[in-house]
Amino acid sequence: MENVTSLVRPNIASLKPYSSARSEFTGENKILLDANENPFELWEMEKINRYPDPLQTNVKQIIAQIKGIKPEQLFIGNGSDEAVDLIIRCFCEPASDRIAIFEPTYGMYSVCATINNIGVEKYLLKDDFCIDADSFLNRVTKDVKVVFICNPNNPTGNSQKFGVIEQILSEINGLVVVDEAYIDFCSDKSVVSLVNRYPNLIVLQTFSKAWGLAGARIGLAIANRQIISILNRVKFPYNIGKPSLQILKNSLSNKALMEKFIAQITGERQNLYEQLKQFSFITMVYPSEANFLLVKTTNAQKIYTYLLDKNIVVRNRSHEPLCSNCLRITVGTPAENQILIETLKKLNL
Ligand SMILES: Cc1ncc(COP(=O)(O)O)c(C=O)c1O
Structure with a gap:
């Protein structure tokens, strides 16, 4: 998979992204009369009257260091569910492209696809809940733009072999999303280290499980910088609120x-x-x-x-x-x- 940008929907590729006020100026030593905010600091929390950093620059540096990647390879979403929805919206053309899933699995892949009028190709896991990669690669249609692999899988709890994920990554002509929501419970199984080798790999992780921050709604997509910049163009400008970012920073300092x-x-x-x-x-x-x-x-x-x-x-x-x-x-x-x-x-x- 050489050129992942060729997978982007044409209307997304040519999109002129919304330019948010706080992406132009974050506010250090400036009189901010640009974003129609309330100028009065009503709450004790620091500058909650101001919009947050749309790209979460500071916290990305900390996370990137923990994950062994570059900050530009990181997208922070309102839960990893936001990333699932964005990936489908950025890459899958409604009414023609499809996603592939391995059942039984997490329900949101199908739900997000269906909401966006994207077809879902369903492949059954084997009786031991492992993916039959050969059978999948023989049967998958060319309409599939995104393959979702939940690893470890919800609801079965098992993980897939590295080799199986790599085989799908190297043979499929589309993106492979590896959802690692539960990876902190078996961290040696993470495929994050493969993002530099496979431009079509997107790894999803979340702070909702092991980190105990489900109520803060913070999830990650880790991929090559081209994919991340596409997600950033389409996301809501201020998708992560300051209280959540503050809670995240506190948690990261207490790993x-x-x-x-x-x-x-x-x-x-x-x-x-x-x-x-x-x-x-x-x-x-x-x-x-x-x-x-x-x-x-x-x-x-x-x-x-x-x-x-x-x-x-x-x-x-x-x-x-x-x-x-x-x-x-x-x-x-x-x-x-x-x-x-x-x-x-x-x-x-
Ligand atoms: C496999 C999987 N992915 C993603 C999520 C959602 O995570 P988040 O809270 O980051 O949206 C869940 C939540 O149960 C899940 O089981």
């Missing part, structure tokens, strides 16, 4: 806390795995490299309703391909996990 979360959650995941296996109505607990476990049961709906009645909410994934009678259970705090187990012990099925 050790995130590492502590990860150790605790993966430890709890192992406990939960062992304990869930012992119930007769749970026929399979799938191994997980994420912060949740997929379990196959004898009657998912009944267990789901029983738990809900006890104020415990899990996700019923039974309607997903390959997931009949499956529930997805997020790893909670030790106390929450204990309540879950004690509650299941009282279930007669």
Whole structure:
């Protein structure tokens, strides 16, 4: 894949992007009468009356250092969901181009495609939830502009082999988005190091999971600078608010806390795995490299309703391909996990 810019939709390639006031002047030592802001600083938070930096320059430098990439290879979105939507809008021509997904997987790829009138080619994972790359590459149509690989996959929790991702990257004539929302729970599986080798690779990561910032809505796209500059042209001018940026900066300065979360959650995941296996109505607990476990049961709906009645909410994934009678259970705090187990012990099925 030589020239990724040839994949951009023509109307996006010729788009004259909106030029926001704060992209021209960020405000250091200036009287700012350019953006129709309120001149009074009403809140204690620093300069909240002013629009934020549209390109989040400072924080990108910190993240780039952590990820071992250049700041220009980084897009920050309102959650990684924003990046999913933007990628589809920038590269897929409505009513003609398509995306490809491997089911079962995260639902937003299809939802964003459908909203934008982009067709979805669905390929089934194998019984072990791995991608059959040869079969996919034989069958995929030329209309597919973007392939989404969720790694580790939601809801199955497993990750794909490096070689499989590389095979798809090198043989497909389009973009490959590797969604690494759960990668902090198995960081050696990240393909970020491949962005310099494959111009058609976009890696998505998020601060919503291991970093504990789901409420702040901050996600990343990591790719070559041409792709990032296309996403930046199309995004809303001030897509990340100052409070979220401030929270992000605080978190980044305390990476050790995130590492502590990860150790605790993966430890709890192992406990939960062992304990869930012992119930007769749970026929399979799938191994997980994420912060949740997929379990196959004898009657998912009944267990789901029983738990809900006890104020415990899990996700019923039974309607997903390959997931009949499956529930997805997020790893909670030790106390929450204990309540879950004690509650299941009282279930007669
Ligand atoms: C695979 C996957 N990607 C992306 C997201 C959304 O992440 P964000 O909160 O960054 O939008 C989720 C959330 O559950 C997810 O499971």
